[in-house]
Amino acid sequence: MCAMSPSRILSEVYGQAECVRNSNLKSFSDQIVADIYGNAEQITKHVLSKKESQRISFDLTIDNLVTSKWFGYPLMILLLVGVFWLTIEGANFPSELLATVLFAFQDQLTLWFQWAGAPNWVHGVLVLGVYRTLAWVVAVMLPPMAIFFPLFTLLEDSGYLPRIAFNLDHIFKRAKACGKQSLTMCMGFGCNAAGVTSCRIIDSPRERLIAILTNNFVPCNGRFPTLIAITSIFIGGAIASYSGLINALVISAIILLGVAVTLSVSWLLSVTILKGEPSSLVLELPSYRRPKFGAVIYRSMLDRTLFVLRRSIMIAAPAGAVIWILANVYIGDQNILSSVAHVLNPFGQLIGLDGFILMAFILGLPANEIVLPILIMSYLSTGSLQDYSSLEELRNVLVSNGWTWLTAINVMLFSLLHWPCATTLLTTYKETGSKKWAFLSFLIPTLIGFTACFILTQVVRFLGLV
Amino acid sequence: MKGAERINSLSDLSLGSDCQIVSLELSGLLRRRILDLGIVPGTLIRCIRRGPSGDPTAYMVRGTLIALRSEDAAQIFVRKLSNGEECV
Structure with a gap:
């Protein structure tokens, strides 16, 4: 006891x-x-001591407008169309100018190579391969980026972006994802690799993974030139007046399709392999402020434009050399490029593309912006990347290679829905720390792209529309 | 402690009403995140606006606007303040 x-x-x-x-x-x-x-x-x-009552009421007034039932969504769509219209229209002239200057310099380079007595193949790899690809990438990418990123940073700096997440959260909630995913998608417009990195703002690991795996469904800066060129040729070009506006509308429609796919895939992932707790959202809506223009320019130019440009240049330079070699090494009477394209052709035809298009997408793995130039190069089989002086000329090249409006739509679809570029894959691997997720981020869009193009093509052919 | 106080959940608040946090019934990551933002027992909070579809809702906490989903807000319990009491 x-x-x-x-x-x-x-x-x-x-x-x-x-x-x-x-x-x-x-x-x-x-x-x-x-x-x-x-x-x-x-x-x-x-x-x-506070004197903020005026500012708060100013914020409330703006919020009443931008998050209202009737004006919230139209305003967002208007901003989207506006930003793309400014980017497309504004980039036209500087792009042409850059192309002229850079390609003129190529002739100068050629003269120097001849003067130095360099062998043909050295000139081919370095000038026709590396330099030409670089010139193309810079001419096509730099102007739209130099317009898009400052505009985006302006929106970011003003405090408007979190309101987008606020407005759209209920849609993402239905897809069992986080509203902040809308912000990582916005970033993806600039660059998917940057978009994947920005997924760090999402708190829950499950939702972060969903956002990473679906980021590729928003077309990045490298794919916009392709989308814009094809829209301008086959859709905007068909309706001469207001073509700028129509192009912006078509591009916006493609983006909305990308958003729809993002949401469906997010939902599908959260009911299958990424099942888990229903998501939550804690979102700070900062006060509006006047953007500091110096800071906007500095941040968008140095941190984003030059950063993305530098990375794509580093990837495009070796890619240019490889592509030139593929196009200029002959097996029998065909260069390697055409031989591969012939092998791919039956498969390409099945989904409404052709062997050359499919091959251009595969060779474009290092950077999406070189897809269109590779394609034109292989159509013309000139062995080096082509610049085109007018859209009309480009249209003739494509049409004479059997392009119809269906091909154009399929190329745009496939450009929206196909594997991410190598940089994005690498970033996904780094962010998730797992090869499995990186591979899945490759597999999902690829499967969807093939399926979408296949169904569209078969339906259109069955109905006899082409 | 007043006995007759009515305890509501944050999600039941009508727009524009002021209240004081009583307790948080959230758990895990979300709870920490909410505490980090200064939403702790005793904090004054005002319901400001709802999203275009009625969810999420934005609350003014310590001079900052913070949006929460209704499911999450339903697990935060508050005491309604009558007009005479301190406002946010």
Whole structure:
């Protein structure tokens, strides 16, 4: 009896302590946080005087408009169309100018190579391969990026972007994803690799993974030139007046399709391999402020434009050399490029493309912006990347190679829905730390792209529309 | 402690009403995130606006606008403040 009691007392005390711990752990930690905030509040009251009532009412007025039932969505779509219209229209002239200057310099380079007595193949690899690809990538990519990124940064700096997440969250909620995914998608317009990195803003690991795997469904800067060129040729070009506006509308429609696919795939992932707790959202809506133009230019130019450009140049340069070699090494009477295209052709035809298009997409793995130039190069089989002086000329090249409006739509579809570029794949691998997810981020869009093009092509052919 | 106080969940608040946080019944990551933002027992909070489809809802907490989904807000319990009391 006597020996029992101390241990009984001990276990009783222990039991009570456990009881207290379980019931009060949360409120205890709450108390600590509340105390910390209480202290901070006291200090703030002493040292800070506020005159913000006017600003808050200003914020409320803007929010009443941009998050309203009737104006919220149209305003967002208007902004989207506006940004792309400015990018497309604004990039036209500088792109042409850059192309003229850079390709003129190529002739100068050729002269220097001849003067130095370099062998033909050295000139081929370095000038026709590397330099020409670089010139193309810079001419096609730099102007739209130099317009798009500052515009995007402007929206970001003004405080409007989180309102997009606020407006769209209920849609993402239905897809069991996080509303902040809309922001990582916006970033993806600039560059999917940057978009994948920006998924760090999403708190829950499950939703972050969904956002990473679906980021590729928003067309990035490298794919816009392809989309824009094909739209201008086959759709905007067909309706001469307002073609700029129509192009912007078509591009916006493609983007909306990408958004729809993003949402469906997000939902599909969250009911299959990424099943889990329903998601949550904690979103801060900052005050609106006047963007600091210096900072906007600095950040968009140095951090984004030059960063993305540098990376694509690093990838495009070796790719240019490889493509030139493929196009200029002959097996029998065909270069390697054409031989591969012939092998791919039956498969390409099945999904409404052709062997050359499919091969251009495969060779475009390092960087999406070189897809169209590779394609033109292989059509003309000139062995080096082509610049085209007018869209009309480009149209003739494509039509004479059997392009119809169905081919054009399929190429745009496939450009939207196909494997991510090598950089994005590498970034996905780094962000998720797993080869499995990186491979899945390759597989999902690829399967969807093939399926979508296949169904569209078969339906259109069955109906006899082409 | 007043006995007659009515405890509501944050998601039941009507627009424009002020209240004070009583307890948080959230758990895990979300709970930490909410605490980090200064939404702790005793904090004053005002319901500001709802999204175009009625969800999420934006609340003013300590001079910052923070949006929460209704499912999450339903697990935060608050005490409604009558007009005479301190506002946010």
